[in-house]
Amino acid sequence: MSSRNKKVFFVNYAFHVSENVYEPSEDSFLFAENLVVKKGGIVLDMGTGCGILGIIAAEKAAGVVAVDINPHAVRCARENAELNGVADKMFFVWGDLFAPIKMGEKFDLILFNAPYLPSEPSENKSWLGCAWAGGVAGRQVIDRFICEAPKYLKENGRVLLVQSTLSDVDETLRRFEECGLRTSIVVKCALPFFETVVLVKAER
Numbered sequence: 001m002s003s004r005n006k007k008v009f010f011v012n013y014a015f016h017v018s019e020n021v022y023e024p025s026e027d028s029f030l031f032a033e034n035l036v037v038k039k040g041g042i043v044l045d046m047g048t049g050c051g052i053l054g055i056i057a058a059e060k061a062a063g064v065v066a067v068d069i070n071p072h073a074v075r076c077a078r079e080n081a082e083l084n085g086v087a088d089k090m091f092f093v094w095g096d097l098f099a100p101i102k103m104g105e106k107f108d109l110i111l112f113n114a115p116y117l118p119s120e121p122s123e124n125k126s127w128l129g130c131a132w133a134g135g136v137a138g139r140q141v142i143d144r145f146i147c148e149a150p151k152y153l154k155e156n157g158r159v160l161l162v163q164s165t166l167s168d169v170d171e172t173l174r175r176f177e178e179c180g181l182r183t184s185i186v187v188k189c190a191l192p193f194f195e196t197v198v199l200v201k202a203e204r
């Protein structure tokens with residue numbers, strides 16, 4: 001790993017965060033603190049970044065598939081899974097949302113700390129921009145995710161999605177419900193500059 005890596009700690013986990021990979025932040029930690037994984041479940045960690053959520057989930061899950069559009073993130077997450085002793089339960093894939101997941105594959109739990117901030121079109125041109133920039137309304141990736149996620153959920157499956165109040169949480173609830181899922185807010189955390197980060201749950 002490059003000497004420019006940062007190191008991030010959460011409870012008894014350690015994560016190297018390499019260049020061009022999203023460094024776990026308030027949203028990641030809020031998610032991690034409220035992440036409930038059922039023993040033996042199969043989990044999809046969408047937009048895995050350095051792997052923080054998937055690696056924590058792997059402690060209880062029987063298996064975790066971790067996806068990212070950023071190849072640096074996929075490599076970094078794989079290395080962190082080894083560092084934290086859960087590599088044998090995890091499978092890493094590079095690609096755009098559900099494109100690398102086989103149709104018919106279903107999960108008990110799908111996690112996504114999405115790119116959710118309103119942004120100019122040029123801002124998702126870098127790998128780091130891609131981690132936070134959600135297009136003009138902040139919903140470019142979120143809406144595509146909501147449209148696909150229900151097809152990959154088992155009966156009684158759950159989706160956990162983190163976003164900001166700056167990208168219209170009510171619209172997220174409405175879209176999930178339109179797909180036949182029940183929604184609730186798990187937790188909220190107010191940040192400076194009139195923004196609240198929200199963990200949304202959607203379940204069958």
Ligand SMILES: C[S@@+](CC[C@H](N)C(=O)[O-])C[C@H]1O[C@@H](n2cnc3c(N)ncnc32)[C@H](O)[C@@H]1O
Nearest residue numbers: 022024028047048049068069070096097113131
């Ligand atoms: C806010 S970061 C979250 C990273 C990590 N899960 C965490 O909580 O720290 C969003 C992640 O989603 C990835 N991402 C963005 N668009 C994506 C897409 N279309 N398909 C898959 N991953 C995507 C980014 O590369 C980035 O790693």
